[in-house]
Amino acid sequence: MTVGESVIVAIGNALLDITASGSKELLDRYGLNANNSIMAEEEHLPLFEELSNNNCPVVYSPGGGSQNTIRMAQWILAEPKSCVFFGCIGRDKFGQIIQKQMEELGVHANYLIEKDHPTGTCASIVTGNERSLVANLAAANCYKKDHLMKPENWDHVEKSKLIYVAGFHLTVAPDAIVALGRHAAEKNKIFSFNLSAPYLCEDCMDQILSVMPFVDYLFGNETDFASFGKEQNMGTEDLKEIALKTAVLRKENTKRQRTVIITRGHLPTLVAYDGVVTEYPVKAVDKEDIVDTNGAGDCFVGGFLSQLVQGKDIRDCILIANYCASYIIQKSGVTFDEKPNLPQIVVALCFYVFHLSIIALNTLRYSIKYERSNIPRC
Template sequence: MEYEGILLGMGNPLLDISAVIDQDFLNNLQFPNSGEARKFSFFPRWGCGVHYYEDESPTGTCAVCVLDDERSLVANLSAANCYKVDHLKRPENWALVEKAKYYYIAGFFLTVSPESIQLVAEHAAAKNKVFSMNLSAPFICEFFKDQQEKVLPYMDFVFGNETEARTFSRVHGWETDNVEEIALKISQWPKASGTRKRITVITQGADPVVVAEDGKVKQFPVILLPKEKLVDTNGAGDAFVGGFLAQLVQEKPIADCVKAGCYASNVIIQRPGCTYPEKPDF
């Protein structure tokens, strides 16, 4: 199988700036370290072809404050906020959409160009390709609910973490905090195309990964890590998705996809920033 160009990703390219801080720093800023700040962060995937088009605005930035094993993120999207559907429609860009067989779009992109997301989603459904998105952050589920609901019928895979899943449940009035129930409900949301059933994948930190598929829920254990080896959790969720998709495009079983996702996230949380060793041992 030809893999070049098989997976197309869309999101907000940002320069992540990380700093290890102490409690005094937070106290001086009166800034909480609870992780409740808006979490704009899209994991940069090295080794991939990228297209940048905005020269008049500076590159977006994301400040990451890490205290112990917790983090808070604040972003200025800047140039990333300038993306328009016209960029996507350029022949050289749309050719990439047509070539790809799998699509992954960060939920954060709903704040920038939902029209672009919809265009790719409709193309995927029409051509029987695999379309996936991430819930990305609680505020996306809360404040971009309508945009998210519009594209949800096209999603073949929905990724998220337990906090995002519970927020999704609350804003839709489901009255349950049970992650397994929520994952199942999301998987059963009506689809625009009946060619494949939706699979929901919810990570829970050190707790098992929840996968809802075909009316059933399975749990997959993660790779447990001693607390003293935990360095930085920033990008862990995105790394999980990257590992998962790396196996999915090879048509591997879901269990293998989850295993690869857990491996990728386990590696990056032992390193500062979203960084990897030179060679994987997966």
């Protein structure tokens, strides 16, 4: 099936992931801990150049939540320029690396070039089976709505069938996100959003609530939704109830009911729609085959959207989503082979067919549907 150009548009933080082997001495020198994640402070900034200039092998790959998702969707669709990405990078070698790799994958990337800040980076220092992550958003924090609204850029939005935003961008350009959501509602296009992290639910609820009325497909993991339910005073820790209550929060586009998708690692994925929560099993990956779980959630969404934009049903969307997540956790960073492994997808399909009866048994049908209401304001 030919999908055409600019069918999926995403906006988000454009980062360059720098993955390299390190040592305890390196971690100690920068005050880092293994298996931890921090935002870079002034004393960490030389680390990025040091990693890129040392004699050890370094893997560069575009990173950031939305950018990971759009790359996975593009890889699955395999049709040049079917996916479009907006973000901000610096005028430097790291920005050039991002641009080159996005172009090679076939993504139509439209970057605002920031003169006064370097390209955002995330260092991933591997020591044994552990990773220490250090993120420096830099230019990624400088994206402006004005760039999106330029006629040559907004034209891609007009052509799109589906729009995606990760929650991380709420701290950068919430006005741009609202503009995209309003466009989707007015044109009856699909608008999808990711809660992305528990701290966003705690610190950025007003921004989330400004976007929520436009959201047709809402993604997140169990900790994201647990935090959302708590901050919204839903009075329950049951993820299924939280999903159902979230699904019926106020919507601008009443032609589409909201679908809520909650990933839970190796546990079944929860999908809430029309008062029903369905559990979709996840094909387990052998522990010894797991290399890096960073980006699994982003790539799950990329696989899902690649099928949704083609009009596939929810089961097919979840099938490819789980394939993409299991594929990426067996790679170092969000990196891709030349083409998707079709035999692996067939195996995954057989797994799902085998579990259809189990899915039916695990579907929880709630007799009480929550009435639609205005989103509560904190």
